[in-house]
Amino acid sequence: MRYLLMICTDESAIGALSPEEGSAMLAEYGKFGEEMTERGVLRDGARLRPTTDATTVRVRDGEVLLADGPFAETKEQVGGYFLVDCKDLDEAIEIASKIPGAQHGTIEVRPIWEM
Amino acid sequence: MGDVTAAVEAAVGRAFRDEWGRIVATLIRVTGDWDLAEECAQDAFARALERWGRDGVPRNPGAWLTTTARNRALDRVRRAQVESTKYRQVAIVSNSDDAHVDNDAVNGIGDDRLTLMFTCCHPALSLEAQVALTLRTLAGLTTAEIARAFLVPEPTMAKRLVRAKAKIRNAGIPYRVPPAHLLPERTDAVLAVLYLLFNEGYSATAGADHIRQRLCFEAVELTRTLAALMPDEPEASGLLALMLLHDARRDARVDAAGDLVPLGEQDRTRWDHDTIAEGSARLEAALRRGEVGPYQVQAAIAACHATAPDAAATDWEQIVRLYDRLAELQPTPVVELNRAVAVAMAHGPAAGLRMVDELASSGMLAGYRLLPATRADLLRRMQRRDEAAAAYEAALALAATDAERRYLSRRLTEVTGRRAPTP
Numbered sequence: 376m377r378y379l380l381m382i383c384t385d386e387s388a389i390g391a392l393s394p395e396e397g398s399a400m401l402a403e404y405g406k407f408g409e410e411m412t413e414r415g416v417l418r419d420g421a422r423l424r425p426t427t428d429a430t431t432v433r434v435r436d437g438e439v440l441l442a443d444g445p446f447a448e449t450k451e452q453v454g455g456y457f458l459v460d461c462k463d464l465d466e467a468i469e470i471a472s473k474i475p476g477a478q479h480g481t482i483e484v485r486p487i488w489e490m
Numbered sequence: 491m492g493d494v495t496a497a498v499e500a501a502v503g504r505a506f507r508d509e510w511g512r513i514v515a516t517l518i519r520v521t522g523d524w525d526l527a528e529e530c531a532q533d534a535f536a537r538a539l540e541r542w543g544r545d546g547v548p549r550n551p552g553a554w555l556t557t558t559a560r561n562r563a564l565d566r567v568r569r570a571q572v573e574s575t576k577y578r579q580v581a582i583v584s585n586s587d588d589a590h591v592d593n594d595a596v597n598g599i600g601d602d603r604l605t606l607m608f609t610c611c612h613p614a615l616s617l618e619a620q621v622a623l624t625l626r627t628l629a630g631l632t633t634a635e636i637a638r639a640f641l642v643p644e645p646t647m648a649k650r651l652v653r654a655k656a657k658i659r660n661a662g663i664p665y666r667v668p669p670a671h672l673l674p675e676r677t678d679a680v681l682a683v684l685y686l687l688f689n690e691g692y693s694a695t696a697g698a699d700h701i702r703q704r705l706c707f708e709a710v711e712l713t714r715t716l717a718a719l720m721p722d723e724p725e726a727s728g729l730l731a732l733m734l735l736h737d738a739r740r741d742a743r744v745d746a747a748g749d750l751v752p753l754g755e756q757d758r759t760r761w762d763h764d765t766i767a768e769g770s771a772r773l774e775a776a777l778r779r780g781e782v783g784p785y786q787v788q789a790a791i792a793a794c795h796a797t798a799p800d801a802a803a804t805d806w807e808q809i810v811r812l813y814d815r816l817a818e819l820q821p822t823p824v825v826e827l828n829r830a831v832a833v834a835m836a837h838g839p840a841a842g843l844r845m846v847d848e849l850a851s852s853g854m855l856a857g858y859r860l861l862p863a864t865r866a867d868l869l870r871r872m873q874r875r876d877e878a879a880a881a882y883e884a885a886l887a888l889a890a891t892d893a894e895r896r897y898l899s900r901r902l903t904e905v906t907g908r909r910a911p912t913p
Contacts, residue, residue, distance in 0.1 A: 463662040463663070464612075465668070486660055
């Protein structure tokens with residue numbers, strides 16, 4: 376089954392990391408990515424730019440409405456994701472628990488709606 | 491003729507209690523479809539009522555029901571297969587599986603109920619959903635009965651069950667007994683659901699809807715099954731012992747007027763001594779494995795009470811030692827409060843009150859009704875009447891049931907010498 380693992384973290388805390396801490400975090404993600412690639416479950420994944428770079432798009436009555444910033448102001452924002460293909464929810468949970476962001480943020484595990 | 495009908499109904503009723511969960515569990519494994527499994531199990535019991543009256547009760551009712559339900563399921567799967575070649579059960583149902591099911595049913599081995607228990611109690615489901623699914627699929631309660639037991643409208647409960655089953659299917663919750671590395675925490679989750687069921691039933695006093703009281707029975711039976719299927723898990727036996735030792739005292743907890751009777755004042759001849767003996771034996775067998783856990787310790791505490799010939803003979807020193815152990819295993823403020831009660835019984839109310847006051851000032855049990863109630867009882871025993879009265883009033887404001895309110899009002903009257911205002 377395919378699952379989208381959304382990494383929700385407090386981006387202001389991540390923005391406040393020192394350069395050393397920042398590169399340590401990236402190294403952890405690198406290690407996680409390698410491990411999961413080797414295991415053959417990783418299909419895709421990326422880090423997202425912070426919500427200050429986000430644009431919200433709506434179309435109402437044929438008009439494209441734009442807004443600066445995210446859809447909702449919350450303490451935790453989606454800062455990245457992994458798309459994995461694994462056996463079942465238990466394996467997806469196990470993979471999610473190994474994402475470095477799980478140590479301080481939250482990972483939302485969403486099954487892909489297969490068509 | 492009436493006797494025959496009654497005998498058949500009794501046989502089907504017995505088979506329902508003994509076999510429902512096993513049949514549903516097997517059909518879920520075979521078909522992968524929870525609704526289909528329930529429907530076909532139901533069909534099989536309806537057919538048993540009709541056929542057993544005509545042909546007699548089969549030698550092995552469980553095997554008859556399993557075979558009938560499975561054939562019905564296969565029939566429906568095949569028909570759906572014809573309608574849609576994409577139907578996903580196609581690959582799962584194979585002829586070799588058929589033979590397997592037959593053997594299981596006849597030999598009584600390969601019990602799928604354990605798998606079903608672990609799946610119903612998967613922590614990715616809400617606790618409410620876990621409880622509802624367990625009662626529906628394993629105990630065979632109807633949606634209406636479960637709704638009544640948990641005091642929610644039937645459509646709410648129906649929606650809860652539909653959502654839970656949809657999540658199992660859509661989120662890919664596996665139908666299996668978890669592998670070794672997940673087993674301890676998942677077993678804890680199953681035990682927690684069963685204990686919750688028991689407590690829901692146990693807190694329902696006389697006069698409450700009968701179905702709430704039946705939760706105790708269902709919890710005991712499911713825990714008995716779990717303990718039999720997990721003989722290497724002493725906490726399952728420990729929980730069973732704990733339930734039995736509490737259940738044995740059920741009738742004595744409430745007097746004829748429906749008022750709560752504190753443990754020390756209960757008529758011990760009304761305790762069910764056979765059940766106490768069974769609980770004690772279960773506990774001893776569990777403790778012999780040398781892997782103590784919180785349920786075994788709580789059962790040991792319950793056994794201290796249940797086996798004391800009278801209240802004065804209660805071994806409070808031993809109970810304090812057991813609470814010390816429980817506090818190590820489960821360092822929660824509620825355990826600490828219970829430990830304080832035991833200390834008060836063993837070493838006098840002042841020692842207990844010190845612990846209770848410490849807990850109160852920590853604020854960890856703010857709003858917990860048994861905190862002021864316990865404080866009030868200790869102050870009463872120390873003859874600090876004014877403080878006791880204030881604590882009883884605080885407890886009354888938080889009381890959960892009428893029986894509890896009546897008990898607290900009675901105590902308040904005792905310490906103030908006047909009647910309590912009726913809330």
